[in-house]
Amino acid sequence: MGENRIEIRRYPDPVPAPDEVVVRIKASGMCGSDLHHLHSDARSEAELVIEGHEPCGIVELVGDTVKPGQARVGDRVMVHHYDGCRTCEFCRSGRTQYCANGKVVFGGLNGDGAHADLMKVPAHTLIRLPDSLSFKTGAAVSCGTGTAFAAIERVGLTAEDTVAIFGQGPVGLSATMLAKAFGARVIALDVDAARLESAARFGADHVIDSSVEDPVAAVRALTRRGLGADKSLECSSVTSVREHAVQAIRPWGTACMVGVFGPLQISSDELIHHHKTIVGSLTFSKNQQEACALFVAERGLDVESLFTNEFGLDEAEQAYRLFDRRQIGKGVFVFD
Structure with missing residues (x-):
């Protein structure tokens, strides 16, 4: 995204590093902050990233050092869309968005996001999705509802x-x-x-x-x-x-x-x-993302109804054009 343009590209399937996982995305929400990326100045080829910071899906691959307690193939998960140094006080508290030592924001800033079939992330960013919640609900919790x-x-x-x-x-x-x-x-x-x-x-x-x-x-x-x-x-x-x-x-x-x-x-x-x-208040910690999902599940809240429109990824240009003109409420990309 940038200069009011959207480009759909094909990339090789990601391969996880030892401490990473690959998530097959099932739902990826559209966020108002995406429009800032859409209208931003052009990025260099090295700065281009896959958009989408409201990820939810199923773990497809796990790296060699990922422990079963962190992630297993088949887990239904959300992603806390930040990584950092992993050692500072903010990273250790789960508030990775405040890391000052090389913060990564997946899906818009400097890390590839979820507007794709597959997304590679560190295993520590995963939050389990309660069984009673849909993938679209998980996508909402992963940004707007969690915020x-x-x-x-x-x-x-x-x-x-x-x-x-x-x-x-x-x-x-x-x-x-x-x-x-x-x-x-x-x-x-x-x-x-x-x-x-x-x-x-x-x-x-x-x-x-x-x-x-x-x-x-x-x-x-x-x-x-x-x-x-x-x-x-x-x-x-x-x-x-x-x-x-x-x-x-x-x-x-x-x-x-x-x-x-x-x-x-x-x-x-x-x-x-x-x-x-x-x-x-800026977004949420990993613990708050989990607590939000559990709160929504325990009280049976209809968070999924926040989404007014569904799109396939091949409809991205139309989806963001409608979103930018406020002709739709909140959109979500869904994947088979």
């Missing part, structure tokens, strides 16, 4: 809380579904009617169309004494919406910035005089 789960944990959401979720794209909708399963009262905000309909279907107690209502005033009107939500999640990456996510929480409340890229502009008075807390 929402980690953000919910970041703010310490409880059943006593009212949470305002700004942006009802795939991550925001995941957060709405998960927050309801946590027992919280959920206020979902967006400017798109179809997304708000999805939010209501996924359990939101209230939906607010920010294009016709003042979002901050609307959230406050739905909360105790008009003070604001206890927590908020910002999933749109829009600067003005980030500001709304902070303004809409009560004094001593917490706002979590989940959407990536772009500036954050907040008045210091909003933070100091109202003693608010702003936190950030």
Whole structure:
């Protein structure tokens, strides 16, 4: 991807190194961050990688030093789409995305991803997929839904809380579904009617169309004494919406910035005089990815319904054209 172009190529089948596995991909989700790669400058031949960082499939080959406890042929797995030095504090804690010593991001940055029949990854990146979950659900958990789960944990959401979720794209909708399963009262905000309909279907107690209502005033009107939500999640990456996510929480409340890229502009008075807390949350740890999958399985959440469109890999150009124009919600490539 790059310069608004998509190219489909044929590559030799990957062969695992001693500590690696090859996964036969069954489902590979499309992510909004893929569009940044699509519109980026051209890459050199050496910089080109296979896209797709929401992988889910079946282990097909294992390297000579991979232990049975790590992976066996036939295992149903997700992939934590990062590798690193494997020795720093972040790698050892499973938060490999923060490694500063040669981080690899599979599927878009500097490692080949899952928009292919086969994907080669280190065995330590594998997360078992519960038997009750579909491969498409596993693909969703491998990025967007897992990201929402980690953000919910970041703010310490409880059943006593009212949470305002700004942006009802795939991550925001995941957060709405998960927050309801946590027992919280959920206020979902967006400017798109179809997304708000999805939010209501996924359990939101209230939906607010920010294009016709003042979002901050609307959230406050739905909360105790008009003070604001206890927590908020910002999933749109829009600067003005980030500001709304902070303004809409009560004094001593917490706002979590989940959407990536772009500036954050907040008045210091909003933070100091109202003693608010702003936190950030970037994707998830390996342990959180596993915990998210188990949470979804135990509560029978219909995460698969986040995907609005399925494609074959030969339809990639059309799929991303539709995605870029927001003519579809969230797409997924499926493999026989």
